[in-house]
Amino acid sequence: MTEAHVEGQQHPLGVYIKVWAWLFVLSAFSYMVDYYDVQGYLRWTLILIFMILKAGLIIAIFMHMAWERLALVYAVGVPVLAVLVFTFLMTHEADYTFDTRGTFFVESAP
Numbered sequence: 001m002t003e004a005h006v007e008g009q010q011h012p013l014g015v016y017i018k019v020w021a022w023l024f025v026l027s028a029f030s031y032m033v034d035y036y037d038v039q040g041y042l043r044w045t046l047i048l049i050f051m052i053l054k055a056g057l058i059i060a061i062f063m064h065m066a067w068e069r070l071a072l073v074y075a076v077g078v079p080v081l082a083v084l085v086f087t088f089l090m091t092h093e094a095d096y097t098f099d100t101r102g103t104f105f106v107e108s109a110p
Helices: 013-035 041-062 070-104
Strands: none
Touching: 013 041
């Protein structure tokens, strides 16, 4: 009788090294935003882009989502995407609310 030899899926070590290198590069870019004193919306846009790219790499490779079934990827990805869309919508609605308060609630001069 032969024994069944069961091995888990092995990913090449090079994939992890490349991801670590990309994470290092993206972190360096993120720090460069502060080093070169980028200000305003460009600063926050760049920081968020680098943060989302790093989080995507970590989720895809280190949490093994790149090798999972599509249903599981959708189960994790769609709620995150929905939260980002709703946050974007709420931010713009808050700006509109703030602007209209300035229009309708100004104090009149005596």
